[in-house]
Amino acid sequence: MKVNLSFEKSHSNDLSIMVDVLRASTTITMALNHFKEVIPVVEHMEALNIAREKEALIAGERRGATLEGFDAGNSPIEIQKLSGKTLVLTTSNGTRIMEGMNSKVLVGCFTNARAVAMAARNLAIEEIEVVMAGVEGRFAIEDFLGAGEIISNLQNLDLSEYAQAAVMAVQDKSLVKNAVLKSRSAKRLSEIGFKKDVEFCLRTNISTNVPQFHDKSIKKII
Amino acid sequence: MKVNLSFEKSHSNDLSIMVDVLRASTTITMALNHFKEVIPVVEHMEALNIAREKEALIAGERRGATLEGFDAGNSPIEIQKLSGKTLVLTTSNGTRIMEGMNSKVLVGCFTNARAVAMAARNLAIEEIEVVMAGVEGRFAIEDFLGAGEIISNLQNLDLSEYAQAAVMAVQDKSLVKNAVLKSRSAKRLSEIGFKKDVEFCLRTNISTNVPQFHDKSIKKII
Numbered sequence: 001m002k003v004n005l006s007f008e009k010s011h012s013n014d015l016s017i018m019v020d021v022l023r024a025s026t027t028i029t030m031a032l033n034h035f036k037e038v039i040p041v042v043e044h045m046e047a048l049n050i051a052r053e054k055e056a057l058i059a060g061e062r063r064g065a066t067l068e069g070f071d072a073g074n075s076p077i078e079i080q081k082l083s084g085k086t087l088v089l090t091t092s093n094g095t096r097i098m099e100g101m102n103s104k105v106l107v108g109c110f111t112n113a114r115a116v117a118m119a120a121r122n123l124a125i126e127e128i129e130v131v132m133a134g135v136e137g138r139f140a141i142e143d144f145l146g147a148g149e150i151i152s153n154l155q156n157l158d159l160s161e162y163a164q165a166a167v168m169a170v171q172d173k174s175l176v177k178n179a180v181l182k183s184r185s186a187k188r189l190s191e192i193g194f195k196k197d198v199e200f201c202l203r204t205n206i207s208t209n210v211p212q213f214h215d216k217s218i219k220k221i222i
Numbered sequence: 223m224k225v226n227l228s229f230e231k232s233h234s235n236d237l238s239i240m241v242d243v244l245r246a247s248t249t250i251t252m253a254l255n256h257f258k259e260v261i262p263v264v265e266h267m268e269a270l271n272i273a274r275e276k277e278a279l280i281a282g283e284r285r286g287a288t289l290e291g292f293d294a295g296n297s298p299i300e301i302q303k304l305s306g307k308t309l310v311l312t313t314s315n316g317t318r319i320m321e322g323m324n325s326k327v328l329v330g331c332f333t334n335a336r337a338v339a340m341a342a343r344n345l346a347i348e349e350i351e352v353v354m355a356g357v358e359g360r361f362a363i364e365d366f367l368g369a370g371e372i373i374s375n376l377q378n379l380d381l382s383e384y385a386q387a388a389v390m391a392v393q394d395k396s397l398v399k400n401a402v403l404k405s406r407s408a409k410r411l412s413e414i415g416f417k418k419d420v421e422f423c424l425r426t427n428i429s430t431n432v433p434q435f436h437d438k439s440i441k442k443i444i
Contacts, residue, residue, distance in 0.1 A: 141383035145390075161363035161405060168367075168397055169390040179386055 002127045003154050005147055005162040007139060010101040012129035015120055017108040018101070018213070020133035021146040022185040023074050023194075024094035025109035026201040027059070028218055030076040032209045034083035038218040040095040041088060044070075051088045060090030065192055075197050076111070093133050098213045103129065107211035107218065108150050110204045117153035119210040119221055128154065130163065135185055142180045142201070145170050149204060177202055224349045225376050227369055227384040229361060232323040234351035237342055239330040240323070240435070242355035243368040244407040245296050245416075246316035247331035248423040249281070250440055252298040254431045256305035260440040262317040263310060266292075273310045282312030287414055297419050298333070315355050320435045325351065329433035329440065330372050332426045339375035341432040341443055350376065352385065357407055364402045364423070367392050371426060399424055 010016050019025055024040075031038050035057075041047045044060055044067050051058040059072040059079055066073035067090075072082055074091055098105050104123055108116035108130070120128045130150055132143035148166030151159065155167065170176050180186060186198040210221040232238050241247055246262075253260050257279075263269045266282055266289050273280040281294040281301055288295035289312075294304055296313055320327050326345055330338035330352070342350045352372055354365035370388030373381065377389065392398050402408060408420040432443040 139382075139384045139387075141387055144383075144387050160361075161366075161401075162361045164401055165361075165363055165366050165387075165391050168392075168394070168401060169387050171397065172390070172393055175390055175393065179383075179390060183383060 001121070001124060001157045002160065003151055003157050003163045004127060004129045004160045005151070005166055006129055006131045008097065008131070008134050008137070010097070010103065010129060010131050012103040012127055014103050014127040014129070015106070015124035016101050016103045016129045016131050017106045017116055017120055017150060018094060018098050018131050018133060019108050019143045019146045019150065020091070020094045021109050021142040021180070021201055022183070022189060023076060023197055023201060024091040024133070025107050026076040026111055027074050027079050027089065028107050028211050029109055029112045029207050029209050031079045031087050031089070032211055032220040033080060035087040036085050036219065038211070039086060039088045039216060040098065040213070040218060041090050042092045042095045044090050047088045047090045054086050056086035056088050057082050057084050058088045075194060076200050077197055097131060097133055105213040107213065109146050110149055110202055112207045112209055113146070113149040114153050114205045115208040116210050117150050121154065128157070140185060141183050142185055145176050145180060223343070223346060223379045224382065225373055225379050225385045226349060226351045226382045227373070227388055228351055228353045230319065230353070230356055230359070232319070232325065232351060232353050234325040234349055236325050236349040236351070237328065237346035238323050238325045238351045238353050239328045239338055239342055239372060240316060240320050240353050240355060241330050241365045241368045241372065242313070242316045243331050243364040243402070243423055244411060245298060245419055245423055246313040246355070247329050247368070248298040248333055249296050249301050249311065250329050250433050251331055251334045251429050251431050253301045253309050253311070254433055254442040255302060257309040258307050258441065260433070261308060261310045261438060262320065262435070262440060263312050264314045264317045266312050269310045269312045276308050278308035278310050279304050279306050280310045297416060298422050299419055319353060319355055327435040329435065331368050332371055332424055334429045334431055335368070335371040336375050336427045337430040338432050339372050343376065350379070362407055363405050364407055367398050367402060
């Protein structure tokens with residue numbers, strides 16, 4: 001079984017894990033504690049329309065700030081105060097990446113690193129691809145390190161050299177924490193009041209939720 | 223001063239360091255112990271023509287094997303047995319990358335990591351760009367780790383997140399050694415009898431040679 005690491009673009013026809021640590025992947029993972037499904041959308045008007053139609057709650061952000069008419073931001077901490085059947089979540093980058101995949105699609109991050117790795121190993125036929133979402137088309141260190149944490153649970157498989165590099169980078173957990181806290185994304189979130197979210201997103205293996213995206217909806221794998 | 227890490231393509235107008243650990247960067251660095259200049263070329267016929275014209279020695283490889291009519295392979299160990307004014311070296315990937323740069327161009331690897339970092343800091347105006355050569359268009363772990371070793375000497379500057387990731391990956395030197403020895407490039411070189419070259423290329427800070435590519439020729443910065 002091969003394990004590959006990609007940036008933004010998915011190349012797999014088998015199984016992919018979308019990693020957007022700050023914060024889409026973490027919010028989706030934690031939302032599935034209290035919701036049966038999460039519907040990811042690109043635009044906030046689309047979110048409002050789907051939410052009205054499905055009588056769903058709605059969460060999202062623009063430039064990290066909660067939008068008017070929304071029940072929560074794209075925040076793993078805020079999201080846990082809500083519950084219901086369906087949550088509509090605006091997350092433009094994550095949604096675009098998942099919709100562009102031609103494979104089974106899981107969602108991974110630090111909080112469910114081990115669980116998503118184990119599920120991937122069970123579901124994949126010959127390749128597990130980990131896809132870093134990045135930020136505005138640029139490499140984001142939190143996604144590289146989140147990917148490394150996931151892949152560190154797959155080390156007995158056939159890792160690509162890029163996948164190996166990510167595992168090497170997460171050996172020292174205090175350096176990992178420091179790098180994520182200092183990241184561009186973390187700084188932006190801290191400036192608008194979400195520093196606690198960044199710290200939450202670093203908590204490793206606190207959830208066994210494995211979100212799977214299929215037919216425009218994300219549900220927990222049982 | 224910014225420090226950026228790139229793959230294959232150079233984006234800098236200021237200063238770039240070309241990193242092709244196995245073996246072009248290392249061979250060039252060591253060749254400058256015994257040669258005044260190294261002329262890198264893409265094709266072996268071009269190498270033969272320039273060598274004839276300049277009465278130069280000639281080194282190179284195709285798929286890692288020494289070519290007929292050449293004085294040595296692209297080998298940092300073999301190259302040190304030769305000496306002269308000019309060495310013509312065929313190294314297609316490294317040559318193409320250096321010729322594509324619009325910046326001052328240095329050559330770096332493990333053997334001159336600290337020296338090339340210090341020289342870059344002196345020569346750059348506002349940006350040091352480290353460019354991983356890769357292998358046949360693919361990420362090569364030896365170049366990522368060589369880049370990390372170079373950048374670890376520049377940590378008080380403004381490192382991009384990708385540059386930081388490379389530094390994080392080289393914290394544990396025994397993991398670095400193991401990853402390079404197991405790399406695709408190392409396996410290929412070992413199969414054709416150059417395992418000692420791979421080990422040599424891992425020796426860190428054994429040289430203060432800083433090769434600079436300018437006007438089709440590489441000379442040591444004094």
